[in-house]
Amino acid sequence: MEINTIASVLLLTTLFGSCCNMSDWLGGGGATIGGLTDRSGGVTADGGITTERVQTVSGRIMNPAGADATEFGGRVYIDHNGNRQQVTPTQCYETDCAPGEWTYSGDLVLDSGSNQLTVIVEDDSGNVVSTSPTFGVNADIPPRDITVTLTWETDGNDVDLHIYDPSGNHAYYSYLAGIPGGNLDLDDRDGYGPETFTMEHAVPGEYTVKVRYYSTHGVTSEVPVTVRISLNEGAQQAYTHTFTAEQANMDDATNDWTVATFTMPQ
């Protein structure tokens, strides 16, 4: 359990005695952000400062399907500086779990400077049923010339980000450092992403961004995909596309989605 979650339990236990009904637990909103954890295990609480760009955000939510449901009846999103990213809900098995309480966890790529997060729960009809209080952290990280983030809206399958630099160097899942001076952070193979490419000092010239649907891993539905590109830490440009299950073809480029090309100036 995260430290600030423990603190919340202690606080709520103090406020409500032996804890509680669900609306008390989650502040009446039905959703909380417990904190951010970086890959070295460092925890950043609300209002804190971090020097790590990639974070895991986690917390607790109520299942819109009710306390007795064994399936999660909806979807969970993190709104990060106005951009929405889906995360995976998991049934809560901690000893302090209230009936109907679930947890969620997902990776997030922070922007340099201010980051404002809320978790949003929708029911199966797409209605927002709960929204957490805003969670703010400041990321003390160097600005990047290029940030490209890939996410997708199905769980369990494998979509891949491919970046080509002006010299034809290629960064992708099996060569994460394929572009000198750039970094593709990871290969997510089981749903939602993000896969993020960053480059602190971009060489001038034209870059190309592509996405390949590698494997369904048994997911038979269509896969809505979003790529966000931010140059010089400016506003993100979002691009969307939908792959069919039949377009997953391992490392065959036939069905590649060419997302965008952009030119970095001298």
Ligand SMILES: [Ca+2]
């Ligand atoms: Ca992948």
